[in-house]
Amino acid sequence: MSQYTLSREAKRRKGSLERKKTLVALSFIAPNFIGFALFTLIPVVIAVFMSMTEWNGGKLSDMHWVGLSNYEALFAVPQRYIDRLDNPNFFSILGLFFDKVDLGIALKNTVTYTLITVPLTLVCSIALALVLNKAVKGAVAFRAILFFPYVSSTVAICVCWNFMMMKNGPINQLLMLFGSTFNKTWTADSNMAIWAIIIVSVWKSMGYYMVIYLAALQGIPRELYEAATVDGANKWQQFTHITLPQLSPTTFFVSVMLVIGCFKVYDTVALMTAGGPGRATKMLVTYIIDVFNAFNYGSACAIAMVLLVLVLSVTLIQFRMEKKFSAD
Amino acid sequence: MKKLLALVLSAIMALSMVSFAAAEENVVLKVVAWDVNTTTYYAAQKEAFEASHPGITIEYIDVASQDYGTKASTMLAGGDTSDIFMVKAVPDILNWYNAGYAEPLNAYMEKDNYDVSGFVGMETGYRYDDQQAALPFRSDFWVLFYNKTLFDNAGVPYPTNDMTWEEYKDLAIKMTDPANNIYGCHYHTWLSAVVNWAVDDGVNTLVDGDYEDLKYFYDLYFALEDAGACMPYPEVSAAGLHYSGAFGNGNIAMLPMGYWYVSTLINNIKDGTYNVTDWGITAVPHKEDVPAGSSFGNLTGAMVNKASANKDAAWTYVAWLCGPEGAAATASTGNRPAWVSEDVAAVMSSVEGFPTDENSKQALLPTMVSIELPGHPKASEISTILNEEHSAIITREISVEDGIMNMNDRVAEVLGQ
Numbered sequence: 120m121s122q123y124t125l126s127r128e129a130k131r132r133k134g135s136l137e138r139k140k141t142l143v144a145l146s147f148i149a150p151n152f153i154g155f156a157l158f159t160l161i162p163v164v165i166a167v168f169m170s171m172t173e174w175n176g177g178k179l180s181d182m183h184w185v186g187l188s189n190y191e192a193l194f195a196v197p198q199r200y201i202d203r204l205d206n207p208n209f210f211s212i213l214g215l216f217f218d219k220v221d222l223g224i225a226l227k228n229t230v231t232y233t234l235i236t237v238p239l240t241l242v243c244s245i246a247l248a249l250v251l252n253k254a255v256k257g258a259v260a261f262r263a264i265l266f267f268p269y270v271s272s273t274v275a276i277c278v279c280w281n282f283m284m285m286k287n288g289p290i291n292q293l294l295m296l297f298g299s300t301f302n303k304t305w306t307a308d309s310n311m312a313i314w315a316i317i318i319v320s321v322w323k324s325m326g327y328y329m330v331i332y333l334a335a336l337q338g339i340p341r342e343l344y345e346a347a348t349v350d351g352a353n354k355w356q357q358f359t360h361i362t363l364p365q366l367s368p369t370t371f372f373v374s375v376m377l378v379i380g381c382f383k384v385y386d387t388v389a390l391m392t393a394g395g396p397g398r399a400t401k402m403l404v405t406y407i408i409d410v411f412n413a414f415n416y417g418s419a420c421a422i423a424m425v426l427l428v429l430v431l432s433v434t435l436i437q438f439r440m441e442k443k444f445s446a447d
Numbered sequence: 448m449k450k451l452l453a454l455v456l457s458a459i460m461a462l463s464m465v466s467f468a469a470a471e472e473n474v475v476l477k478v479v480a481w482d483v484n485t486t487t488y489y490a491a492q493k494e495a496f497e498a499s500h501p502g503i504t505i506e507y508i509d510v511a512s513q514d515y516g517t518k519a520s521t522m523l524a525g526g527d528t529s530d531i532f533m534v535k536a537v538p539d540i541l542n543w544y545n546a547g548y549a550e551p552l553n554a555y556m557e558k559d560n561y562d563v564s565g566f567v568g569m570e571t572g573y574r575y576d577d578q579q580a581a582l583p584f585r586s587d588f589w590v591l592f593y594n595k596t597l598f599d600n601a602g603v604p605y606p607t608n609d610m611t612w613e614e615y616k617d618l619a620i621k622m623t624d625p626a627n628n629i630y631g632c633h634y635h636t637w638l639s640a641v642v643n644w645a646v647d648d649g650v651n652t653l654v655d656g657d658y659e660d661l662k663y664f665y666d667l668y669f670a671l672e673d674a675g676a677c678m679p680y681p682e683v684s685a686a687g688l689h690y691s692g693a694f695g696n697g698n699i700a701m702l703p704m705g706y707w708y709v710s711t712l713i714n715n716i717k718d719g720t721y722n723v724t725d726w727g728i729t730a731v732p733h734k735e736d737v738p739a740g741s742s743f744g745n746l747t748g749a750m751v752n753k754a755s756a757n758k759d760a761a762w763t764y765v766a767w768l769c770g771p772e773g774a775a776a777t778a779s780t781g782n783r784p785a786w787v788s789e790d791v792a793a794v795m796s797s798v799e800g801f802p803t804d805e806n807s808k809q810a811l812l813p814t815m816v817s818i819e820l821p822g823h824p825k826a827s828e829i830s831t832i833l834n835e836e837h838s839a840i841i842t843r844e845i846s847v848e849d850g851i852m853n854m855n856d857r858v859a860e861v862l863g864q
Contacts, residue, residue, distance in 0.1 A: 175542075176517075176520075178524050178546075197856075197860050199856060199859070199860075200856075278687060281685045281686070281687065282685070282686060284685070285681075285682060285685045285686065286679075286681060286682060303681065304681035304682060304684075304685045304842075305685075306681070306684070306685050307680070307681030307684065307685065307842040307844075308842070308844070309839070309844045393838070394835065395835065395838035395839065395842070396838045396839045396842040396844045397835055397836065397838060397839030397844055397845065398835050398839075399839075399844070401835070409831045412827060412831075413825075413827035413828045413831065414827065415828075
């Protein structure tokens with residue numbers, strides 16, 4: 120037994136070696152972590168605190184602790200709307216929340232936007248990657264062209280799309296050829312404005328995710344397809360049984376990035392519709408900016424917390440699902 | 448020898464005392480302002496004031512324009528003793544007044560029997576709880592720009608300084624000529640360009656929580672849009688069309704816009720960038736029951752800092768700056784002073800490129816100017832709500848009645864009613 124126990128001296132030496140190793144490791148992490156702590160972690164903690172205060176950005180001594188009342192105010196449905204209901208019940212009041220209350224409207228719009236944009240971008244970028252993965256003539260040029268929107272200025276993109284989606288613009292005229300009767304400027308129509316933003320977002324980001332998928336496609340072992348061909352699998356079966364499962368880690372990564380990006384959508388909205396018409400495209404972030412600009416820093420932080428909870432829970436669910444998928 | 452020395456010494460002493468006394472008499476006023484080097488009127492104001500007030504020197508403290516509100520607020524919160532703070536935005540001065548940074552000017556004004564008639568009501572924009580928190584020295588209130596060439600070609604008389612909104616509507620429709628792509632009028636996308644006229648009566652405001660008075664102007668706008676007299680809002684908005692280029696293009700007969708557009712117009716015509724060559728201004732139209740020459744506008748002003756050690760001298764400067772003499776200095780650089788008088792109008796109309804007709808000169812003499820969006824603790828929230836509902840009404844996504852009901856409901860919530 121005694122030969123296995125380290126002498127005191129050896130123990131001390133081992134301890135100091137470990138400490139040294141830890142210090143070296145910490146020193147590697149430190150530059151990044153200090154930056155992260157200073158500019159992300161501490162501000163987030165302060166924001167959590169500020170969401171429970173009332174402050175207009177004046178003197179620090181004017182900051183009041185208000186507990187959860189900022190949150191209450193955000194979720195409250197004004198009594199005057201409830202009074203107008205014929206039959207007030209939980210569902211009709213919930214309907215009012217999503218119809219009349221700023222936070223409800225912003226939540227509804229952001230979730231709608233995310234639910235449509237994420238799958239649409241995924242499908243478009245996989246399809247493009249599949250097409251361009253083949254040795255088509257000019258594939259390199261096409262890849263460059265499709266990547267171009269991602270590196271272009273959002274302002275320029277939005278100005279161009281705004282023009283194209285005008286009342287007598289090329290898109291409406293094209294749709295008319297296919298029998299569409301829609302004859303309004305997209306961004307000035309309550310129902311179409313959000314579609315205008317979705318289309319621009321998908322168009323802008325699909326090239327980027329296409330590149331990620333291209334890399335993933337090239338990493339799929341050729342033997343799998345050969346074996347499948349020998350087994351008599353057709354192209355579609357190969358796609359659903361080999362390509363898609365092999366792409367699933369990439370799809371997971373891309374969808375997490377997309378969901379987070381979608382919840383934080385701001386620039387496209389600000390440039391194309393400014394949240395209008397009315398509140399038809401008011402998103403969580405545009406809402407935060409409005410409240411922030413009114414110097415209601417407490418309320419603005421509270422909305423940011425709602426956004427944080429939303430993004431965090433969706434991401435956690437995605438991680439869960441990923442674990443389940445990879446276990447299968 | 449000793450006597451001589453004593454004499455010389457005492458002479459030196461006496462001299463130094465004199466010079467010391469003179470130095471003490473010279474007050475240096477520190478004025479916090481924005482973009483001092485690129486804004487033409489600051490130098491003109493300083494020069495004219497110092498020439499007429501020996502013993503007071505003006506020293507500007509320059510703050511970048513886009514950070515002005517934040518930076519000046521921080522300075523005041525930190526106990527800065529600069530004597531005068533220029534006021535860029537109405538919400539700022541309201542905050543400063545509420546925080547106790549503004550020296551109320553009432554006592555000084557009473558003592559000097561200060562004449563406010565030239566402000567034609569604008570000074571009330573800085574008056575809170577009957578305390579005058581600041582005085583205005585600039586105001587780009589709104590006027591009606593018109594393209595004389597288009598009126599001449601159509602053989603229609605020019606708009607006048609006394610025109611009702613109905614007359615304006617008829618005139619705009621009359622001037623519209625779709626065959627030649629000529630619009631009778633043009634509206635910029637701002638809420639203020641379309642319906643802010645409701646405050647011209649001096650009674651209504653955009654923060655009072657009652658927006659029924661906007662209905663008249665929405666109906667007026669839709670009548671014009673339906674008649675094809677103006678470009679439809681969705682297109683102006685989606686195309687990001689700026690009013691300056693639109694009017695400059697030469698196919699718009701009338702454009703209600705802030706006075707600041709005058710200098711843009713003059714410069715661009717001089718450069719040859721605009722198709723418009725011959726233009727004029729008149730007072731904006733008015734409702735039947737509102738006197739001719741009523742308009743609205745924004746203010747730029749000056750506040751005396753409560754922490755200043757030279758409040759009397761600071762008041763002397765503010766009183767001068769905002770009054771007729773300061774106005775003349777401001778006007779000499781082509782900028783619109785808040786003070787309204789024949790003298791100011793004469794200086795302004797003598798600027799090269801300003802229309803030479805008598806009506807345009809008369810348009811420089813408004814009878815009453817209301818505040819576009821008055822100081823109010825909730826002004827920013829209210830403005831967001833009004834703009835949101837405005838964008839739904841003007842794209843016809845909801846009816847005028849529903850939109851105004853939403854405005855009333857939502858602002859009532861903000862006001863806690």
